Amino acid sequence: MSVARTDQRNRRAGGAGRIVLRAVQIVLLPAALIAVWWVASLASTVYYLPTPGEIATTFAEVWGAERVADDVLPSIARLLGGFALGTLLGVGLGIVLGLSPRTRAVLEPVLEFFRAIPPPVLVPLLMLFVGVNTTMKLAVIVSGCIWPILLNTIEGVRAVDPVLIDTCRCYGVRGRRWLTTLVLRSASPQIMAGMRQGLSIAIILMVISEMFASSSGLGHTIIQFQRTFAIPEMWSGIVLLGLLGFVLSVVFAAIERQVLSWYNGVRAAARGE
Structure with a gap:
């Protein structure tokens, strides 16, 4: 004892x-x-390289409650909205393509064509068709973050253990229960990996979409500081973006650990921990 x-x-x-x-x-x-x-x-002696102390002082002066409400919160809302929509579309379409080899064979050339198009190139086109509004910014974010989620979901669904599929068939597990209990659960590690990549892309595209004909948001504010040669202010915006990315990464990691707790437990047991 x-x-x-x-x-x-x-x-x-x-x-x-x-x-x-x-x-x-x-x-x-x-x-x-x-x-x-x-x-x-x-x-x-370069004017464009301020000291960290100067940037910290400027950060406290620039990013007050009013500017956070006007620029930071709308950017976060667009980011999370676009990422959520990209996740729903990527996982939904990925399940369909992963379960249906024929559908995947038909759609794969089209998907590869659109995946090869850099999302920033679509900004002018979306501005013409959708307009300069929130919908355009969400579309830009979705156009980029959907691909790692979609591809990882397809591979995760395709990699479901055939023995588990036969076991579910023998016990009569079908339909929605089969999809949630076996398919999504087995593919969840790869889906979460795709979502992590998609989140990083979503942050980049959120900034890019706000740099084009926008009147608010972090991207708009940073580019305005650059155009007016407010260099410490510009750097403070870049630092804020880095902090935002770090916080989102920490939050996502906590959610990922919770969602994949069963998977991490299986891996720890396999290692004898």
């Missing part, structure tokens, strides 16, 4: 040590990069 308790304490101590080490690693690299940036900016 005492040996088991000792092992449990050692595992807890090891887990706490790994958490502390990870926290130190997370803090050290950004601190080192900021220090290098600071030294380089102090030694430089």
Whole structure:
């Protein structure tokens, strides 16, 4: 009994040590990069390279509650809306194509053609057909983030274990229950991987869509600062975008761990942890 308790304490101590080490690693690299940036900016006479201290001061001055409400929140709403729509379309179409080889064979050339088109190229075309509005920005985001989600969903559905398919058939598991219990659950690791890639693309396209004929949003604000040579303000917007991407990544990682808790448990059991 005492040996088991000792092992449990050692595992807890090891887990706490790994958490502390990870926290130190997370803090050290950004601190080192900021220090290098600071030294380089102090030694430089280039107007376009302000010091981190100047950017931090400008950040506090520029990004107040009013500008956050006018520019940051609309950008986040467009980002999440476009990403959610891209996820629904990508997963839905990916399930259909993954389950139907004939449909996939028919649509694959068309999908490959549209996938090869860079989404920013579609902005002028969408402005003509849709107009300069929120719908256009959502369409730009969806046009890019849908592809990794779609392709990962197709491969995840195709990779469902045939033994599990036969087992479900033997036990009479069909229809909606078969789809949610077997197909989506088995493909969920690859779907989440595609969603993670899609989220990164969605952030990029959100900024690009707001740089074209927009009157609000982070992309619009940053490009306005650049055009008026408000360099510290421009850098503060870029830093805000980086922070936004980091926060979204952390939130997505937490959701991913929750959704794939069963999968991580299976992998840990396979490794004997």
